[in-house]
Amino acid sequence: MVRLDSVGLRYGDGPEILKDVSFHLRPGSFCFLTGPSGAGKTSLLRLLFLALQPTRGLINIFDRDVTQVSRRELPLLRRRIGVVFQEFRLLDHLTTFDNVALPLRVSGQREDFYRADVMDLLSWVGLADQAHAYPPVLSGGEKQRAAIARAVISKPELLLADEPTGNVDPVLAKRLLHLFMELNRLGTTVFLATHDLKLVSQTKSTVFHLEKGMLKVA
């Protein structure tokens, strides 16, 4: 599914953010990525959702070397990956419904086909009443849930999440973890970056620890 070999990353002429990072995510696996702030977790996730190219090393996603992926193929690969951003990245001018439905809309699906699925997912994350509210009026936790719903609506093969429970209470965090586990049970490979060690301890998943750009299996 995902394989990194001796990956290094630096921004411009700056210091190396990631150093010789190597790991393998098997299809259907569930893994956590932990580490202090500034360790390079977000940069590693950006590499995995193809928003960055490594400075060195090899990244293979869905058996494709990311450096060989053409511009035309990039959107098709990204549609197989769901991403939850730390800063949510919801579009303020679209309703919660439209934000969640965005991956389906850009892939050319008609609203008639996805409306029920989107509403069901919004109900599941507790946002059915906010379906036609705009992100600026949502609380941090509601934005977080909308961002998670957008990442999982297209049932991606790989789910990457950056602090997905950072803005929700422990009860909802547990519920969201169950959503990720349910997706994983259905075949989605899940890779969660988090500070929340309690969340990590609730599963028996592989935990990668990133510190000063170096990755270790915890």
Place this chain on the structure above:
Amino acid sequence: MTGHRDTRKGHIIPPEAAPLKALTVTMTVMCYLACLAIGALILINRAVDNWTSGLSREVTVQVRLLQDTDIERELANGKALLERTPGVTGVEVLDRSAGAKLLEPWLGTNNLDDLPIPRLIRVTIDEKAPPDFDRLDADLKKSVKGASLDTHRRWEAELTRMASALSALSYAILVLICISTIAMVIFATRTVLDANRHVVDVLHLVGAKDGYIARQIDSRFIKTGLMAGLFGVMLGILTFFLLGLTGTAGGGGFADASRGLLFAPPAIALWSYGALFSVPVIATLICLITSRMALIRMLGSVL
């Protein structure tokens, strides 16, 4: 299904995020200038057609007064020769006052009686089968003392050269307008893209293709091009109409030319209006093609 919602989908790129009002205004001005240039081009071409057809229908024989010659007899000889010449459809000997009148702008009306004013013969020719002018000139010189043939070719060539220069200038102006418009659209496209960078990033990350993102944006450019083109044409037609009101009919100048452009016979008017209304079509196409190409190029530079 839980809850309910407004079924109208929101614009993926919000219209208010990067208004194209400035582009609409500048493009309207460009389209207006393009209409004026096209109007000038039509008028020049029509004037050249009128001049050249008028000049090619007639030639003039000038008979100078020479000592010891009877001018009236020479004129009669000339008239007879011309009437025998194939391709000549009419011959009219103009009296002395006609020649004097031609000199009035330079010499005034006084003391012309003492001057040896040449006499003129107006010759109408068959445009489709004109006579051999070189041979006619030689025959006239042989048979009529002091005669010379003026085919107006030099004037026609001068007028055509001047009109060609003005036409080329109008085309150059149109090309410059197109280049400026393309540059403005590229600049506006970059502005819209920069203003919506966060939206574009999210769209890329949820798997939107560059073509899909470009379509969300360039529909607004199409609307802008069409609106600006229509405003420009309306202003152009209004300008020609107002110019047409400024002078009296048959008085010549801009007023007559403008009236001629707007109220020409149907076949010509159709062509004139067609040329003017091509401006919004071309403006829309420039907006569509330029913004699409610029967007694809700019989006391609973003991972």
